[in-house]
Amino acid sequence: MKRKNIQNTNGINISDSIVMSVKQKHPSMRKFYAAAITIIGMLSVIMSFLGMFHFRYNKSTVIAAFFCFAAFHILIALKGGKALGAYLLSVLGFLFFAYRKSKKIVLGFKFVYNIIYKEAFDSKLNYYKALKKTLEVTSVTTLFVFYIWLLAIVLCYFTICRPNPVLPLMVTFPILEIGLYNGIKMPVFWGIMCISYWLAILAMSTIDVGEYSGGQSGFVRKNNLFFPKRHMKLKVTERCGMFVIASVMIVAVLANCYLNITHYKRSDSINEKRRDITDAVENFSFHNLGESIANLTNAFGFNLDYENHKLGTSDHVRYKNVTDLTVTIEKPISGALYLKNEIRALYHDNEWFELPSSKYKDKMFDDFKEYGISPQNFPAIFGQYIKRKDDKNTIWIKNSPRKKRRVYSPYGVEDFGKIKYENDTLIFPETEKKSETSYKFVPTNPDNIEVLLGEGMDVFFSKGKNGEFTLNAANNAISSPNRTVFSASGITDTKWKDNVIKYCKDNDLFDYEDYFNIDYELPADTSYLYEHGNIIMAELLESSYKKFVYENYLDVPQNKDMEEVREAYSDLVDVEHDNTPEEIFEILNNIRVKMAATSTYTLEPGVTPASRDFVKTFLLETHKGYCTHYASSGVILARMAGIPARYATGYILVENDIKGGKVNNDNSITIDVKDNRSHAWAEVYIDGVGWIPYEFTAGYSQQDVPPEPTKPTESTTTQSGSTTTTTNTSLSSTTKNTALTSSYTTTTATDTDVTATTVVKGGKGGKGIHIPGFLKDIFAIVLFIAAIVMLIRIRRSFILNMREKHFKNGDTRTRIRYMYSYAEKLLAELNLRSEYGNYKQFAADVEKWHGDIYFEKGGFEKVTDIALGAAFNNETPSEDDIKKCEKILTDLADSIYQKADKYQKFRLMYFKVLVKGE
Template sequence: MKLAGKQEKQQQKPNSSLNLGNPRLIAAEVSLTKRFLFYFFVLLLGISAAYGCFYTAFPIPVFWWVVIPCTVLFSAGFTVLFLKKRGGRRGIWLPILFIACLGSLFFLKDGLPGAWRNPLCQGLIRTVNYVIAAYAQKANYNFITWPAEPAGLREITISCTVFAVFVLLLTTFLMAWLLIHRKNSFFCFLLTTPFLAVSLVFAIIPHYAAVTALLTFWAFLLLNASSLRSKKGFVKRGNLFYEGRNSAVHPASLILLPILADCLMLVGVLFPMQSFQRSEVVEDLRSGLLSRPNMTTLFRSGGVAGNVNRVNLQFAGDIAYTGRTVLQVQSSQKDTDYLKGFAGSVYTGQSWEALGEEDYRELNALLNEQKVQNFPSLFTNFLRSNLDRDLYVYDLVVRNVGGNPRSIYTPYGLISGPDTLPGLDFVNDGYLRSGNYLFGTPQYSMQAISLPADYQNTSFYTRVVGNFLRYAWIGGGGLGDLGLDRNFQRDFDSSSRQLDEWRMPERLAGLLSPEQAAFAQAAQAYTSFVYAHYTQLPEELRGKLDQYRREHGLDTEHFPWPRSLARAIIDQVHSENTYTLSPGLLPGGRDFVEYFLLENHRGYCMHFASATVALLRSAGVPARYAEGYTLSSHDLAGPDGWVDIPDSRAHAWAEIYLSGVGWVPVEATPGVYNGVVDHQTGAVAPAQEAANVPQEEFSGEAPEEEVSGESSELQIPNEIEGGERGPGGPQSMVISTQLRVIFFLAVIALPLPALLINRKLRVASRRKRFRQEDHNQGALAVYDYMLQLLPHPKSDLSFSAEIPENLYELVLKARFSRQMLTEQELDQLLDYAGALADQVRRKASLFRRFVFAYIYVLF
């Protein structure tokens, strides 16, 4: 700032012949280049941070090699546009007109009827669907999504990139207009807030670095709001004048950005999220709020593998995989394992629901606190037979890193009960669910027993009469010696239904221990419950399925055992239907199974499992729909012992009830081998290869292609969609404290070279101005520098100084005389300026010396 002061001293000099005008304040103009650099970097930071928060929170596929250069190009272009001198408002409306024409060109290039098929419109639809899918997974509700054209992964990425670039163009224009033209920091804040709020509303956390960058941008706007907003050259506060227009618009002001980032990083390091603990009052308030029932009537849940309430089959549209890790597992299991997260009991034609509350009250009265989820292990404990000789106990630890946090995935041979699984709810007779309604359970461990294949024909009768008494009854007598009626000695060739109807006589029950007798009573009562409730079907569908079974000879007369009938039904369904990731949506009002079996003939695991369960039920075999994740015996643990389970292992299957075992899984999907399938070619693939298939291989581009595999847990109608980002995809990421410390130290180190370079450049520029060819201009530059060095009357510097009279005369000569100062006269000014700078350096405190040297660059 040039201050044309001390005019009064000139008027007091009798020999002066100069006629001076009124004193005035002259603000030093910041060059166009410096203003460009300032606004460009601020604009680039704001746009990059906002986009980073959005695209690291949601798994939206875009070509970053396109988006990143466009961000730099748009930021530079609009900065130049609004820094140029414009006549009228034409310069503002031209880019608005250009953006509007560009958007209209994309929307209407295929004509108005086909506008929704163009990449921009499809990108909008798919982006919204990705966001909705992430919401649905996080909250375990399924929101209504927009229908989109089926496409491969490349087409989806192209359309999402087109939409991202178009929104980037519009957002950058608005930000530049608000920041440079309107100088309104508050509206810049409002413009970037939705990019973060859209994920935080469902507790989806973007990448830590993106959030830090956005908070740094907001803090910078707040600290410079007054200077950026002022359109006057000077603002008077009391008796002092402050430059308001250009004081902050300087590249040197950008030094605040790394300082602000350092402060945020320091807070994260000193107070990590892991160390946060709520007070008792807050925890009680939270528990009270979360004790309200789920609003299942407002939203509808859809499969697969991320549900805790119901599965809406109307949303079983086209799907794809992202390849992201959903679960991390440590297991000593030696064979393929099915981890169940949901079981559907009631089939309505469009969904799988739970039984009614009245049915569950009846069930709880029958079980007498026994848990159906533990039946396989309880049978081996209380009614052990020779079928249990090959069983072994294994440990299982599950870490949920990308799935529904409330879903709990458990094996079928679960040993651990409610007393050993605190915080987990046993949901009636179906599955487990986290008791934490908001945050879920990120990690849990349990024990289970293996279930061998020869369990397939095990009934309660064969376990008790055929095996248990033979090994446990001491006395060497036969069944007749127990006083049993010969009618109870069933032929082993009888149907499973006949065996399941057998009830243990009281005298036989008297040979059991109280614990054994209580469990045997609960098991028999539950078998009756199962036949009464898990053979239910809509009457109209039952008639069509009965006809279907008769046409193909699928009945209990030909296949008396549940396993054999299930195998025959599955083989028949495989022979008539094709596995595809693009089956399309269920037409409105149609029955899901009927449409798949008798008309569409195209589907994935949800279709095959639902059809198998329905056909088994129509034959009188108790069956349920189940979904979760599969583990393969070929899964190889990493160095830390954890196995990464990708979203491609999300699966749906059938389960049947064996009265001597409990519920057991039945694979209903074609081409499954060892729990793993190749989703692209349909060929059976080893587990370790399928787990490492690149993302491009999960495109599902051919709607009619026969493949074998399972769906991602996020489903988007009429569209291939992926799952929520974790912390990696555009997913929520957890950065360890060590990485934060390293990042914090790196950010601290960044300002140091910037300060040194800035100081060197500004000192060199000042010396060049002092020694320019026009000595008068050089003298005025030295005078301006001396005014900056003079201490303010209210400052804490312990000295006072004033420009000597003889030097002040030289300044007046340089300002008003036509004669140029000599080299010696200019040197006098420079010598005094240097001495004044040395005096300021000596008198200033250490902190002030640093600020004067590296922030203001006074010496």
């Protein structure tokens, strides 16, 4: 240890060096331990990675490469000294041959990634296409050999010569994370060995493991001996590294034996909480930070309501069977009841977005406000007109504490004067009770709409041989296949008559006298229309809104992924149609049937890679997903077919839910809506009706939802021990009703509730260990911090070296200029700055306040005089002057540092870089 003597003013010499000598009784095992730790690290990483996937490569070549590279670099590292020069040759050789074989290495990477991609996503498609199978073995073997070479260079040097965990982690963890991120199980033994290696090298690199407590300087007295107070840096040796590895393995073995011997089982409540925490931790990702934090806080019992529209970020969904909403309806309804709380229209980068606010600045939306009719009211208004019976209902929705910040509403809501509208998407009550809302509505779902448009129209129209509609009853309106003509003077509802006349005048809709057109073939019995002018007003507004719909809800991303989807579904989407309800439902049903026949409904579809398109991956590659996959894909395919559609989320109540509800004394029905009824679906626009929900998800119907993942549609089959029912629906023979009543599920009598199952990431057989996904983020943070620290230290070293160079080299006039500039920066830390170039006055002030405290009296005035003489009088300072100035500045810097607190010292050393420190 270098000895440092300090001469105090009292004449006492103090030495801070402590020399200890211990007789060595046993031969040193450090080199053996270091070599063993290195081999454990290399072998565990390689075997962990190869154990997760099944590659085709030359095993004998890879094994030979491992032993050769490991032996060579371990011997060099153990030898040390001048032998380390061979390391440089190895690095240069690696770079040279890697460049020479770069094409084969890249090709090997493509083959390897294809295997990883297919196994991780259970896909039969290759990520990289058009690769020659004959080149796979040689190229993959080449890639593995070069990786082993790199592994040997890094691990041997940073385990044996300079123990440091940063670079070993950088070359080992990403390789394993490829499998862990995609849910592939790691071999248990090698996974534990790999973790123990990381912990061992972390221990070996540890310093500053202890220090004397107390102030900043001085001595600690022990009996009659005095010891200087300073940090004691104790090196953790290779023996400790081996101890860490042995400890990890022993703990793992003992824990496994104890659990097997005692048959320990956790209680159901502990298991449930453990699953919640495990799921939240495994899926924690900074890429999806908001949802990750919400899931983690919810797992620990702190509810944080958060909804994310980034698709494919979670590899599974697991329900807790908790009540999210309590819904009471005035009377039973047929079909499904959808309660929406989010509407999204734009799809890109695997996420749904709202339309930009600029889209809603159209005058049409001012008309909606002025006349008190919004697009959200269309289904209720038109439904009441055509069906002509009292189908109105009332719903009360009470949110649980988990959902207290959300507002949910059904379709077909009537405006009774206490509702506010969010553009053309959602509705909210103006006076909302705490977490409780109520609405009057007309049940609106595809089943009701088809009856409405089918049977309802037939009551008033008959179709002639020439294809034109003939009126069944004559009245004040004249109808044609494309429009109905009304007379404004015939409207008996005074309020709406004035509104209709004003709207027609403002928009120049009168053809002659007071007649105007509506672009739909309305029933001939118009007496009801003239008595209820709000329907005519709604028809006029809907005719205007329809243009907005077709301009904004048909967008599909223009990229290669969407082109491939369109090509695969061209037989269904590239069809001409006249936007009649019958044609629309036929196209939608064909899309639904094909998706159900080619995909599997599952709550464990896996994560969609960030580089892959969510819709394409589901439709053409994995064929596995749940409601968000089906709804998103259905919206895109509907748009490709020219049908306006958008993405909706909320909750669904099917007939079985309503039938199972509690019947109250007033015959109303109360239903506890569980979290497993949270849902995503498509909204489609039907001309003359408005936005209605449409179900694309396989297994969902108006009556029930799938309790278990379903399989692609097959012919009717029976299995022992269960009852299986499926319906094989032809894509070409579809009708209106089959879109709503066909079953695409495979339901067994032994199905269990999904909320009682434990979700485990899929792997490729065999036992394995799954390291929580949050580890990748922890190591990413560690690496990021290490990189920042390294940059800060490099910057500090560079600035100090440049300052030293400026003080020592060059002519003395230039050197004193740098010194004075440095002095100004130091004095700025004492809140002293020169103003208006009055250097002499500034020097006097510095001497007044800090002379003989931070430096010797008159020192800064001397520095100022020398600097001014050099700058303005062409004087050349002598070397003695430079040395004196440097001494004054050193004293000033040291004094500022010593009088600073810990935070200020850190700032002065690493951010300001004004002092060298201790």
